[in-house]
Amino acid sequence: MIKLSFPDNSIREYEAGSSGFDVALSISKSLQKKALAVAIDGELRDLAEPITQDGAIEIITRDDPRALELIRHDAAHVMAEAVQELWPGTQVTIGPVIENGFYYDFKRETPFTTEDLPVIEKKMRQIIERNAKFTKEVWSREQAKAHFAEQGEHYKVELVDAIPAGEDVKIYRQGDWLDLCRGPHLYSTGQIGQAFKLMKVAGAYWRGDSNNEMLTRIYGTAWANEKDLKAYLHMLEEAEKRDHRKLGREMDLYHFQEEGPGVVFWHHKGWKLFQNLTNYMRRRLADDYQEVNAPQILDKALWETSGHWEWYRENMFSTETEDHRVFAIKPMNCPGHVQIFKHGLRSYRELPLRMAEFGAVSRYEPSGALHGLMRVRAFTQDDAHVFCTEEQLAEECLKINELILSVYKHFGFDEVVVKLSTRPEKRVGSDAVWDHAEEVMGRVLKQIEEQSGGKIKTGILEGEGAFYGPKFEYTLRDAIGREWQCGTTQVDFNLPDRFGAFYVDSDGEKKEPVMVHRAICGSLERFLGILIESFAGHFPLWLAPQQYVVAAITSEANEYAEQVHAKLKKAGLAGELDLRNEKINYKVREHSLAKVPVIVVVGKREAEEQSVNIRRLGSKDQTPMSLADAISSLVDEATPPDLREED
């Protein structure tokens, strides 16, 4: 007999080898019907699997969040069966669960197109209706390999080989179809339900390696019920509406064109937004940093010294002049900053020396990587390099962290992920130096997590560090749930040495400084893209490129509208005057669509009373107030967060 404890803390005895199915039935017939799987000591298992030991058991039903994983996983299996039923000879590879759904990678001569999706979906619904049971078998490696080889499933053979020794080779059957799978699964295909949808087709490399063959991937989404599916699809639609590429056009912020793939034409309003951001950042740097500006184009020789010509060349734009000198357009600011550091003798008294630049860098990114403002070929980094001693390193990292989090907070980002990337295979510097650097960074990471009181999630990316040192990566989430790396702190024991940078220490000896590369927004272009999506274009007043429009109702109010506009401008607000011969309805509609935060409506009445009528973006309310009150409240609201007194 075995003892199983239940979530309500009751303990029951069962015969050893009873299945989750039996246990569910022992409680009630209805529970057995609803049961999808069990969790033993928190680990999901098949309902049919014999339970041989004491443990804590939970019966997993549809409402359990963990059920989703099973539903999605099984939907992937059913999709694979459907595809093989429709197109025999298609090889199946892997089909994992991902956020919001699942995918399966296939090898097929002619890749799938979106027109295939409804066909596959229909077949999937048939398979689900057959309601075949999932049954597990354990095969020998030889048996599995022979079977898949005979079926022409060469990728599956490779997958069998990849299973670590000592682990069972598990096969799951559903009706006549079977797949190599770790499990667990639902009880039968019918339990998947019908709340799923195939979303898109895509190419994907076998095992995620671009040297390998390209497979064809089908993405799907699956949910516990129809309502959740609808909510998800609706969320996607909403996300699409706030896509920064769409809003950028609608709000007349910037554009791209064919001659300049990946390079931004900032329009007046977009540039104003850009400046609002850089002005803010400049204020945040004023106390601790010195701002510099290093050249855009430098001789190849300098990039050879820095190591970029060797490590980064395929990403660099370069040009040869008439007299055969090769110059490269800077992809990073660090070599330039080291030149400034090196110019003249540096004393230990100057350290830590924090050198900042809003550096425009150019990188030849792969064409397929370009994505609106998020991924471009020329962008501006809010970059800085801290030259310091090793003893100062930890404190500098913490100071940077504090600044980064404080900046993010001002933009409304409270949930930040910080990851430490450790030494990569290809690297410079001794292991002892890496040990030390990683030890320092690891300690800092812990402090970051503790200081945040759990708000900041941390993690480690093994082997993802830069070739010159470990780094922290700060990640934000965009409106569609995609994660974007913004800030970064990178420790560098390499570049000062390559350039022979040193300072004179208190004992009169030359010493090499440690260099910390850091960016807060990362790419200002990307950061603005994230802001556009995060605010859905409804910028807070202090950031908004256009803060107000004064709209006159009739030409009789034009003169007063001009006065109001002049006063608002004088108070430091940015806005426009709309005296066009149009109805107020038309003006309100147009300015609302353009996402102007404040519409100041003035007519005859307002002119007589020296008042205004304010309509805010996103609201239908009309708020009449005196002109003086309007100005003072708008000026107050337009004060950037770093200049507010309560901070």
Add this chain to the structure above:
RNA sequence: GCCGCUGUAGCUCAGAUGGUAGAGCAACGCAUUCGUAAUGCGUGGGUCGUAGGUUCAAGUCCUAUCAGCGGCACCA
């Protein structure tokens, strides 16, 4: 870079089976002075991404190329 899809007026999109382009909005003109999401009438605007090719004839078919979109890989 790789796989798939797309590319027609400033924007959104129509244009079976090849017969030399159309709508709505926007723009411009005229009228309208109208109190919070589209006033009416009129006018102009496109070498159909680019370059070749097939054809009596190509936006429509073929080839190449560029750009964009969705992924993969890469990455701030």
